[in-house]
Amino acid sequence: MSIKNLLVAYNGSESSDAAMRLAALMHKKYDAHVSGLLAHQSAQAKLKQETWIPTDLKAALSAVEAEQHQKIRRAFAERAQGLISPDKLHWLEVFGSADQTIADYSLLFDLVVAGRRDVLIGKERYEIHPERIAARSGRPVLIVPRNYDENKFHEHAVLAWDGNRAAANTLWAVMDILETKPRVTVLTVETRKIGAPLPGVDIVTALSRHDIDARHVRLQPGDNGVAETILNYCTTEQAGVLVMGVTQSNRRFAEELFGGTGKELIENSPIPVLLSQ
Template structure:
């Protein structure tokens, strides 16, 4: 089945602007439908329902929350108009824990497209793509701020170690890889003992032209993937997120976090 139902998270950040443009271009290329969602928390440091808080103070808190959301909606309207989608793209507004809202929403779509996490985002609309990929059970495409490659699928890269997360990422991205038609399978260091030739046969039977490139364990995985993508400029990197525990990656740093922090092309994450 082709990907026909795309969800894009929009929070007004430069990353979300790039994600919105990418989603619209991808939907046009695939003949798919795209829905935009603004997920936000209540952004309250105190409970404004408390009886001791003056009515005026409660009104100020409410106004501050509303002002942030209206600014985001105005930015969305500018983008929607510029893309010529004034009547074809609506923005859903949903309150709650942002990562949880997006994870639950994503389960009703083929794929979720988001901007890369930025420390400068307002806390009440900030999102964490890696956490969403873990919680949602759906593939998440992370688009870096300033990305202007559109939705063109010319050549993809697949990070492969033969593990469960890599296999899930392959399955979740296969329809896009078929559309692309050309994939570089990248293996760095240790991988499972199962012959990689079976993976190449699998891709070939899906109409995908694949080549395999590999590096020894002496090469750092994230740095090798990032450097290869900068040299070869694929349109997408497919990556299994957190093959080991996310706690360990957060504590020590890991491939997923480093790739997302430094790569300049869209990354499809899946867990």
């Protein structure tokens, strides 16, 4: 199966613009459909419950909010202009919790492309938390930093591998993407949480059976921890995308990688992070 159906979590922020640029690049490579989704908690839903607010004021505020949503839709269309075929471009606007709504819609798409979280002062109802979307949906989410070298995206993928379930689920969820990479590195940072090796088969063997020419690199964690070790390797080796897994906590949605360094990786990676539960 190839990548044919992309969902872009779009709220008009700089990070969602970055997500749109990468989605356009993937459209070009895979000839994929690209759907933008604006999910929001409408301010008007709360205002309707306030009987003391005059009707004409509610109508005026509703018109302002509707114009904000149209502005976001126009920005999405402008980012796609000349880059995405009109017959492959789609738009969705849905009322609801942004993270949960995107997670729900992701079940019908091959991949979610989202910008790294922006703090939107005064517009919190539009805020997106990509790691929560991945944990809640179980679907892969590609998190894009604002500034990235899009020319490197297709060249070198680094798979953060600890031999445990989250990493394995991620591997199989994104195999279609890895199969298109000319260079794949499996990166293991040696900690006590590394899964035990399985006699007779290893990760490189599993990848080779998908015609992926991968190598396995093992590193000791540096003085500043596992996350920095991974990011330094990605920078030194000019990686284009970092692939990693998340797990779901019973009390809250949280990402964990090699002892809980996933948050640091997501927040500080200079390259896109491909995340899956």
